[in-house]
Amino acid sequence: MYLLEGPHLVQEAAFSARHLLSAVLIDEAFRLPEDWPLDDVEVYQVTHKIFTELSQTETPQGIIAVCRMVQPAVTVHQGRYLLIDGVQDPGNLGTLIRTADAFGLDAVFLGEGCVDGYNGKTLRSAQGSHFHLPVVHRNLFTVVAAMKQQGIPIYGSSLQGQNMKKTDGDKNDYALIVGNEGNGAQPELLAETDIQIRIPMAGRAESMNVAVAAGILLYWLSADELAHQA
Amino acid sequence: MYLLEGPHLVQEAAFSARHLLSAVLIDEAFRLPEDWPLDDVEVYQVTHKIFTELSQTETPQGIIAVCRMVQPAVTVHQGRYLLIDGVQDPGNLGTLIRTADAFGLDAVFLGEGCVDGYNGKTLRSAQGSHFHLPVVHRNLFTVVAAMKQQGIPIYGSSLQGQNMKKTDGDKNDYALIVGNEGNGAQPELLAETDIQIRIPMAGRAESMNVAVAAGILLYWLSADELAHQA
Numbered sequence A, B: 001m002y003l004l005e006g007p008h009l010v011q012e013a014a015f016s017a018r019h020l021l022s023a024v025l026i027d028e029a030f031r032l033p034e035d036w037p038l039d040d041v042e043v044y045q046v047t048h049k050i051f052t053e054l055s056q057t058e059t060p061q062g063i064i065a066v067c068r069m070v071q072p073a074v075t076v077h078q079g080r081y082l083l084i085d086g087v088q089d090p091g092n093l094g095t096l097i098r099t100a101d102a103f104g105l106d107a108v109f110l111g112e113g114c115v116d117g118y119n120g121k122t123l124r125s126a127q128g129s130h131f132h133l134p135v136v137h138r139n140l141f142t143v144v145a146a147m148k149q150q151g152i153p154i155y156g157s158s159l160q161g162q163n164m165k166k167t168d169g170d171k172n173d174y175a176l177i178v179g180n181e182g183n184g185a186q187p188e189l190l191a192e193t194d195i196q197i198r199i200p201m202a203g204r205a206e207s208m209n210v211a212v213a214a215g216i217l218l219y220w221l222s223a224d225e226l227a228h229q230a
Helices: A007-016 A048-054 A090-102 A120-126 A140-149 A210-221 B007-016 B048-054 B090-102 B120-126 B140-149 B210-221
Strands: A002-005 A021-027 A042-046 A063-067 A080-085 A107-110 A135-137 A154-163 A174-179 A195-198 B002-005 B021-027 B042-046 B063-067 B080-085 B107-110 B135-137 B154-163 B174-179 B195-198
Touching: A002 A007, A002 A120, A007 A021, A007 A063, A021 A048, A042 A048, A080 A090, A080 A140, A080 A210, A090 A107, A090 A120, A090 A210, A090 B210, A140 A154, A140 A174, A154 A210, A174 A210, A210 B090, A210 B210, B002 B007, B002 B120, B007 B021, B007 B063, B021 B048, B042 B048, B080 B090, B080 B140, B080 B210, B090 B107, B090 B120, B090 B210, B140 B154, B140 B174, B154 B210, B174 B210
Parallel strands: A021 A042, A080 A107, A080 A174, A107 A135, A154 A174, A154 A195, B021 B042, B080 B107, B080 B174, B107 B135, B154 B174, B154 B195
Antiparallel strands: A002 A063, A021 A063, B002 B063, B021 B063
16 A cells, blocks of 8 residues: 555546545545545545644645555556666656656556655656556566567667667657666666667766656657657 | 755866865765865865764765855857746756756756755756856846847747647757746746747656656757767
């Protein structure tokens, strides 16, 4: 089980994954919107004092849900995936999950060295994307092996990689590996990729934030699909 | 004056902006690298107890610098700029500054509603980029007016904007405006832009993190320049 805080996240869960909601706790002053589909969910109203004790945030927003943690049984098939190796900052991890959702990816896999995908700060940074696509802790070497069997091209983000603009993007199916904030993905994992790529940079920063880099790489890998949009 | 924490940031300041360093404080256990150009900077060694009291971080790294806050006298000329309106999260602001640096922008302007550009968390997220390009608090309407006089095209990031892929990117000179995490840039400021653009999205996320969005937009605006790199 894990806690989900704030009206936006609880609303996302109520509409997208109600079966995961075990209970909802509201501050005595909080008005629950009538159109939220919570008929079969237990709702507890508690005093402001108790609510403030329970909240993990500095500015509690009046509503907390208790969610069942279900690791979805994801089978690797043709599709688009983000693999995250050793990211330590919960905010970065949540932003990565949100970005994967924005590009319509099929799943996000978190390697063994990653911070908890259901950490409170990760959930808040992901803004409800956990309810839009599977977020799964899994051994990344196993995941990569399964993807290779399916013929899915594996891209690794690396400062030592090729300039991505000199390589082929616009794939229908792909997996992108990004790694730890300081060290990137582990070399053994990068060795399993088909190609290592980097974002060309023009300034004096040595590198980019991992979530910003993933956003640019996913945009580039998805460019063909996105071009057809209005 | 402001405090700069950790060896990476102090090293960046020592090599890129030594004139800003007023003093350096080190923990009794910290070994100052001999090749840092700190000859004319006062260095104080303090006990571990005092150092821990002074540190603003949970895991102090043994070195803090006291820096002079100098708002650079930036004159708007032909170039590339990021204008940040009302961003509230210090981590997001730092990541935006780091991203602007990675794309070689000429300056970052922070509007009146922005969090402090020299907040400790902003400095840490920016990873030293403050010493690579000017970061200036300024009225954004005044900045935009000056840029228009120079004929610099002004782009505004907006979820209601045009799909950027249907518009002209690849400018030699530009200004990009990004805004508040929840509400975007203020409408009055967006009304002053030449064009409002959005990133095409394929998934179910309603929007992206502001720093990720800025990264993709700056990549797109800079694509022509970046194509010439090795």
